[in-house]
Amino acid sequence: MSMESPQASVLVVDRDPFVTRSIMAFLDERGYEVEWVDDGEKAYNRLDDRTFDVLITDLNAPRINGMRLMAVAKDRNPEITVVLITEEPDVEHATEAMRQGAYDFQTKPLNLGRLEAVIQQGLGRQRLVLEQHELRRRLDEQYGLGSLVGKSRQMVKVYEAVRQIAPSRSTVLIQGETGTGKDLIAQAIHTNSTRRDAPFVKLNCASIPEALVESELFGHVAGAFTGANKARAGRFEVADTGTLFLDEVGELSLGLQAKLLRVLESQQFERLGDSRTISVDVRLIAATNRPLEKMVEEGHFRSDLYYRLRVVTIDMPALRARREDIPRLVDHFYRIACDSNGKQLEGITRNAIDVLLRYDWPGNVRELKNIIEGMVVMARNGSVLDVAGIPEHIRRNTIPEVREIRIPTGATMSEVERIVIEETMKVCGYNKEKCAKVLGIGLRTLYRKLKEFDVR
Missing domain, CATH: 1.10.10.60 (Homeodomain-like)
Known part of the structure; x- marks a missing residue:
């Protein structure tokens, strides 16, 4: 047997020395770390002392029986693989054991090959669960509310809106200048929603030629248009049961706006070139850096779609409107840039941060992130980031530092x-x-x- 991680630990509980010796010899030979106790009370104490990956216990173990031991083991380690063994076939007990969380129920004399196969399956399931937990932790770290940097009044308002909005099914419209982090807010809403384990699918409506946007959204069948050599699912299909994030929704043509409105109202559409109706369950989050209300007044954006999109609205503040967050953002991006570029630096000076505080950041958080990354990349290991490392165009365009102005007493x-x-x-x-x-x-x-x- 090939063990993929540190050897798995197994606790065997049975008063029959012949059974336990055969199990221990078989598993020990295959690289498992095996312990044996002859009654349930001793097993209870061992489960208190350490964590085991596998519990193999006699259903009728003395003092504390196998079912109670399983409950204790599951309380200590919810992912433990439990195999119950018994002298006689017992369908009723087997069914109840599986219902309460046993991975398998086997009858003596044991088939040791089958026992190991079950153990391996259980360990594989454990690894999968742990990987899922790790993936979720990383998602929470990257896209949960803890990943959003800033303590300003404006950002606290955004965080509170995300907490309120995330559990609902409502469509969300995120408004704000380019680079303010609208995509991060969309991902945070998804990650904190009941759809978090379903797909999060993005489409930037401004980055795709207008002629291809409809196919990207709704998919197509082979031969639907020149170059469509095979059928392809659209973003709505891919996002089924999850969330679709449409960035720069203001760039959609009026014709596509009508089709998008239909999907929002019915959750149904057809692929290009196909008459078959497809039903989906998709939550839509849209974002824009354009004034949609003004576009509605000018006839460039459908009013019915606008009101359908803005069931809930989040307004992302420009970075210049929350300057107090700049030092935290600088530290955040500095650490990321050092880690991703393998740099060992000694920090950033107060003077440098003062200069960054006095710049207007037309590109918002995205521009700040890129500037800090560039400064880190260009710095020598062991050095400190200072004003000299800030690009000249930023130093040239900073707002002057506030100085004290003396006003004579009695001045008009x-x-x-x-x-x-x-x-x-x-x-x-x-x-x-x-x-x-x-x-x-x-x-x-x-x-x-x-x-x-x-x-x-």
Whole structure:
């Protein structure tokens, strides 16, 4: 026998020394770690002392019988493989044992080859369950709420919305600028829903030529169009019982919007070139960086689809609207980049983070992630990331650091306004666009004020 992992541990419980010696010799020869006790009370104590992979016990073990021992073993290790053995065939006990979690029920004299086959099957099932648990842990780590970085008021509101929305069946519309993390929120909703073990299927409507989007969504039969040499399932079919995430839904043509609306209302559609109706059970999450409400007013997006999509809406904040999250995001992306690139660095300076805090991040979280990864890749092992490692275009376009401005006692409001504008212009290097942005006023208003106060 070839054991794939550290040798499996087996506890044998039987008062018949002939039976136990034969089991122990057989399994020991094949690489198992085997222990034997002759009654249920001793087995109970051993199950308290350590974890076993397999329990082989006589149904009528003295002091504590096999059924009670199985319950104890399952409480200690829910995935343990339990084999009950008995002197006489007993259909009633066998059925009850299997119902309560026994993996097999065998009658003496034992067929040791069959016993080992059952043990191997049970261990295989254990490995599969453990792999599923690990996969779920990784999904939770990568896409659960714990994976979402940020403690700002805006992000706390998003997290609370995900918690409320995830268990429902409702369609969700996620709105926000490019790079704000709409896809992560969609995955988090799926991972925290009852559909988490079913498929999560993505389609970016802007990344596929318009002529192919319908086929991608609904599939096609062979010969449906030029180049369709064989039948192909669409994303709706692949996502059956799970979640379909349509990114950039605002890019769909009006014709496709009508077909999407039909699927949302009936959960039915036909493949291209086929008259057979396909029924599915799919939750839809849509995302957009475009103003759908305005597109509805302009006739570019169907109002009925818009209202069908926005059953529940999540608005993703731009990174510049939650600057307090930038240090946490920097640390998060720094660690990921060091791990994935095998870098041993000594951290990032406060000055560097201050510069990153004063940049407007038009590409949002995605841009920050890429910048940090680039800085890590270019840094030498053992070094510290500093301002010098930040790309020049970011350093050039940062908002100036806030400085204290002294206002004389008794100054009028007009004089206060003039002083603030003068000092801000100095800090901004007399860059009017940057000054207007810092002051939070329009460029035209700034020009008017500069002329009014004769600030040059």
